[in-house]
Amino acid sequence: MKEQQSVIFESATLGSLRLNNRLAVAPMTRVSALRDGQVGPLMKDYYERFAKGGFGLIITEGLYTDELYSQGYLGQPGIATKQQAHSWLPVIQAVHDQGAKIIAQLMHAGALSQFNRFVDSTAGPSTVRPLGLQMPFYRGDGEYPTPSEMTEKDIADVIDGFVQSAILAKSVGFDGVEIHGANGYLLDQFLTVYTNQRTDQYGGSLDNRLRIYQQIIAAVKKAVGHDFTVGVRFSQKKVNDNEYLWPEGEEGAKKAFSSVAHSGVDFIHTTEPVLDQPAFEGVSEEAHEGKLSLAALAKKYSGIPVIANGGVSDHSLASETIESNQADVIALGKTALANQDWPERVRAQEDLKTFTYEMFNPIADLETANKFFKSTFAE
Numbered sequence: 388m389k390e391q392q393s394v395i396f397e398s399a400t401l402g403s404l405r406l407n408n409r410l411a412v413a414p415m416t417r418v419s420a421l422r423d424g425q426v427g428p429l430m431k432d433y434y435e436r437f438a439k440g441g442f443g444l445i446i447t448e449g450l451y452t453d454e455l456y457s458q459g460y461l462g463q464p465g466i467a468t469k470q471q472a473h474s475w476l477p478v479i480q481a482v483h484d485q486g487a488k489i490i491a492q493l494m495h496a497g498a499l500s501q502f503n504r505f506v507d508s509t510a511g512p513s514t515v516r517p518l519g520l521q522m523p524f525y526r527g528d529g530e531y532p533t534p535s536e537m538t539e540k541d542i543a544d545v546i547d548g549f550v551q552s553a554i555l556a557k558s559v560g561f562d563g564v565e566i567h568g569a570n571g572y573l574l575d576q577f578l579t580v581y582t583n584q585r586t587d588q589y590g591g592s593l594d595n596r597l598r599i600y601q602q603i604i605a606a607v608k609k610a611v612g613h614d615f616t617v618g619v620r621f622s623q624k625k626v627n628d629n630e631y632l633w634p635e636g637e638e639g640a641k642k643a644f645s646s647v648a649h650s651g652v653d654f655i656h657t658t659e660p661v662l663d664q665p666a667f668e669g670v671s672e673e674a675h676e677g678k679l680s681l682a683a684l685a686k687k688y689s690g691i692p693v694i695a696n697g698g699v700s701d702h703s704l705a706s707e708t709i710e711s712n713q714a715d716v717i718a719l720g721k722t723a724l725a726n727q728d729w730p731e732r733v734r735a736q737e738d739l740k741t742f743t744y745e746m747f748n749p750i751a752d753l754e755t756a757n758k759f760f761k762s763t764f765a766e
């Protein structure tokens with residue numbers, strides 16, 4: 388059969404990292420690690436399948452960064468210790484053997500933590516109980532606890548956790564790190580007006596709310612050097628709030644994206660429900676003159692490569708988003724779980740499987756998904 392031709396199969400560059408194509412697997416927490424945060428038995432095959440299936444880049448699930456407040460979930464892998472970092476060696480090797488690259492996502496759950504084996508309480512920017520309920524498919528139950536307010540010492544520890552994790556990620560052969568600044572987790576709690584009620588240098592103005600991003604990026608970059616790619620992920624929506632829009636509109640996006648680029652980050656990863664939709668639809672006209680997507684705003688105001696994510700299933704939206712210069716790389720989440728060989732299937736013009744939340748029922752782990760695939764697609 389004739390091969391699909393598309394810009395998505397062309398190579399791309401993120402900082403010093405060269406990718407075979409413009410297709411990335413989005414970071415997805417699968418709560419399948421050992422209890423001590425090391426890689427669990429099903430994880431190597433899982434990540435290897437994406438690489439075999441033609442993805443140029445895999446971004447890992449969010450890895451917790453310290454033995455303090457960062458862990459979010461039971462079964463979440465960490466990269467806070469040498470042992471945890473070393474447990475990734477077989478995964479990294481398997482992915483590299485297929486010619487793909489792998490970036491570790493570094494994540495601090497903050498007030499959204501549902502489980503932490505190091506402390507019994509949660510901490511965030513301010514003592515504000517998170518909206519919504521904990522996620523049962525990550526073994527959570529009921530309301531989130533109210534976090535304690537992080538002191539300046541706690542914030543210094545957070546920054547140090549990201550730095551040490553990035554150093555460990557580099558030492559075991561990851562091709563880069565992505566700092567998780569999205570989806571309602573700790574950094575996003577600082578950025579979001581209603582979860583940050585601080586009156587010190589980390590709260591109030593947008594500049595202050597962005598300070599922790601800038602400090603983490605600058606410290607990580609300084610520690611890992613220029614030949615190791617460092618990205619940052621942004622979103623407006625959160626796992627526990629799917630309506631939030633950045634209140635400063637396009638001016639806020641300009642400040643966020645230009646400031647992280649200024650701090651030395653190599654790429655920005657944006658996630659929205661649908662990656663190419665106008666970012667501030669419904670916000671006042673002045674706040675959003677050009678009706679650009681969040682990804683396009685990131686490109687416009689940062690001048691660095693952008694990964695865009697959200698709502699892609701078939702290849703046309705992915706191709707169009709790159710062709711219209713809104714992004715350099717497209718990250719696929721749920722459709723990649725249903726089609727771990729999405730790039731190969733698309734190239735060969737084969738049918739795609741449809742994602743269903745059934746594969747996370749009752750838990751969004753790999754054991755449940757493997758059982759689901761066996762019973763649904765028994766070959």
Ligand SMILES: Cc1cc2nc3c(=O)[nH]c(=O)nc-3n(C[C@H](O)[C@H](O)[C@H](O)COP(=O)(O)O)c2cc1C
Binds near residue numbers: 570
């Ligand atoms: C099971 C699951 C786990 C996820 N875990 C993470 C995560 O660890 N870090 C993150 O930044 N986003 C996470 N996400 C969000 C995805 O990266 C992605 O932004 C989202 O699924 C939307 O993209 P899609 O429409 O292609 O699925 C997760 C999504 C799913 C479905």
